[in-house]
Amino acid sequence: xxxxxxxxxxxxxxxxxxxxxLYNVYGTLLKDYIDMGDRLIAEYDHVGARLLYYTPxxxxxxxxxxxxxxxxxxxxxxxxxxxxxxxRGGFSVLSSF
Numbered sequence: 001x002x003x004x005x006x007x008x009x010x011x012x013x014x015x016x017x018x019x020x021x022l023y024n025v026y027g028t029l030l031k032d033y034i035d036m037g038d039r040l041i042a043e044y045d046h047v048g049a050r051l052l053y054y055t056p057x058x059x060x061x062x063x064x065x066x067x068x069x070x071x072x073x074x075x076x077x078x079x080x081x082x083x084x085x086x087x088r089g090g091f092s093v094l095s096s097f
Contacts, residue, residue: 006025014020019040022031034042043052052073055064065074 010023012021018035019033032044040054051068053066057063
């Protein structure tokens with residue numbers, strides 16, 4: 001008899017809706033999310049053992065993600081025609097319709 005392996009992740013939120021942690025289905029902690037006030041400022045990736053910093057704009061949308069050395073890991077920009085442009089070592093467009 002074959003059985004399916006469990007897949008997916010569990011996201012843990014605080015009482016006021018802030019993202020705190022990410023666990024896999026086996027209970028292994030994958031990421032911690034760090035807030036300051038109402039802004040997400042950093043993420044610690046336990047799997048890759050790296051700390052990423054989030055730089056928001058005026059309306060609290062993340063625009064740049066950098067590592068501890070200040071190297072840009074992701075850049076996001078919005079456009080009226082496309083909901084999000086994302087750069088993560090390559091360019092991708094996420095359509096809004």
